[in-house]
Amino acid sequence: MWSDIAAGLTLFWGLDNVLAISGGVLLGVVVGAIPGLTATMAVALALPLTFAMAPVTAILLLVGVYKGGVFGGSITAILLRAPGTPAAAATLLDGYPLAQQGKAGKAMKMALYASCIADFLSNIALIFFAGMIAGLALAFGPPEFFWLICFSLTVVIAIAGSSLAKGLISGALGLLVSTVGLDLVQGSQRFTFDNFNLMGGVGYIPLLIGLFALPEVIDFYVRRGAPFAVRAADASRVTMAEFKRSLVSIVRGSFIGVIIGTIPGAGATAAAFLSYGEAKRSSRHPETFGKGEIEGVAAAESGNNGVAGATMIPLLSLGIPGDVVTAVILGAFMLHGLAPGPMMFQQNLDIIYALFAGIMLSSVVLFVAGSLAIRYVIRIVDIPRHILMPLVLLFCVFGTFAVQAQMFDVLVMVVFGALGYLMLRINMSAAPFLMGFILGPLFEDNLRRTFLIAQDMSVFFRSPICWIFIVLTGVSLFIGIRREMRTLRARRTLARLEGS
């Protein structure tokens, strides 16, 4: 074993690998920060660059791009309310209000610290518990997956905003929009009305940008609103007390990210919202969430980045890509004549250890690259809003178009922008809509697949994993409803006091 580790470190130790990781992380941060350009796109863009590279260097470059892309998405989410990646949508819930209060630097630094810690813990899980966690992931069949998604959907209660009923409607509408397109079980069309562009469903990037970034642009031209208090020399730091307060949420979020990341198909967005919801649920001051709570930023980012290392677990140990990004990375493995999976741990152990060394280094590089990015990118908020907003719209349109190179996506973005603005005006949170939209296909597919396999309801209650998630779902619903009842009671008391 020690000889394999030594061989792996020898294979890793070289300037080319360090440069590949550093360049990859920087590229990822830049691309991830542009609304519409996701980490997946960044990795796909970098793939042709790796053709002439050694296998380890190539994979490390792509892993660096992936990790940088995941963090980069949070930058514009905090500064402009335009999430660079879907998973960063949870970060903007508290990150953007913090920026509005003149604390963009604090929000971005906390996002970076949480990202790096979660990334590091996720890497540790990858290196030491890959086999065990991969085994757990394999125990997930459609019924277990169905209950996991049910539990994730209860997060809607935590992110519902000022009105639970409006938040639930928002979530249900998101689920409804996710049904547009070709039905995967029966192969019939739903709500496409013979429009070819809708066959594959509504694209999540146009929807994401439309729901979050565009309303901010519209709002600027319509409402007066509070001006930003941010300055370029924004010295707002994360205090030790704030860091300590957020540490539990960071560790919990990392853990959630690792578990979700290991399960193929679950995705970083679900992990980010789940982590955010848990942080709010367990907080002593849940009412501060959504209004600029630093712990909310930490929770969302740790959930988001905890996924990054963990998605490599099923890829390396089983040869199964956990998400689209790792599917592209799997392609890079194959391009270089490597086949991830159990056999790789026997035949190419030195490469595995070299990758582990590089992945661990990527957490440090992420910290350095992230700090640099924060120092310079934060100057964006110094730009007067009347100049910034046309440019935000420009990036929104170009980024949306870039996904599939079709103008229909821009139309979708505009439609959801109008919907997002209406939601903003009637105090209806858009986050549950996104959550419902992302989890909808997983929820329905697993419900129907389970029924297709068993045609018997008892299959939903057979395994212990199902029961764990049933109990968690029940507890989560109970806590959410109890909190809503308390809020209603408090409002009634307040009104009575004001009346007297």
Place this chain on the structure above:
Amino acid sequence: METHDHAARDRLRLRQRRQDAVFAVLMMVFAVVMAFVVIPAGVRVPASVAHLPLSPRFFPYVLVGMVFVFAAAIAVMSVIGPPPLPPDAEAAALRPRWPLRLAALLAVLAGWVVLPERVGMAPLAVVATIALLLVGGERRIWMLGAVGVVVPVLVYLLFTEVFHVPMPAGPLLERR
């Protein structure tokens, strides 16, 4: 003075209640239209479907039912529930000449949807950015040139040359 504040707050609360009631009614109408018109017309059910949960209409019907129930809850709460928190009056204040500004923004958005194939992405980006800068109140020529022309062209080049996104070039930039 205090009585005046109190009355203003009550007015805002009443408006919020009315707004919630209207929203609830609209959502219930939406749910009914979806259930009786859109879902039957927009979702085809194959003859082979044996069980209700396997039907492609099952999930949309459940969701529409949920929307109806939650909207009904809002309607009830808007009548008998505790008074809502009054909205922040300062944040809700509208800009002067906002309808004109909104109309200009909508025109730019419509242009983004309709014109790129005919005009080309780069010229449209320049025109749209300059238009919005003017709507925002920018009048300095050098700023309009720097931000309205240079930045859109650079962004266009970034997407086409670096990210290799095939953007509509339009008649001006089309390579012959």
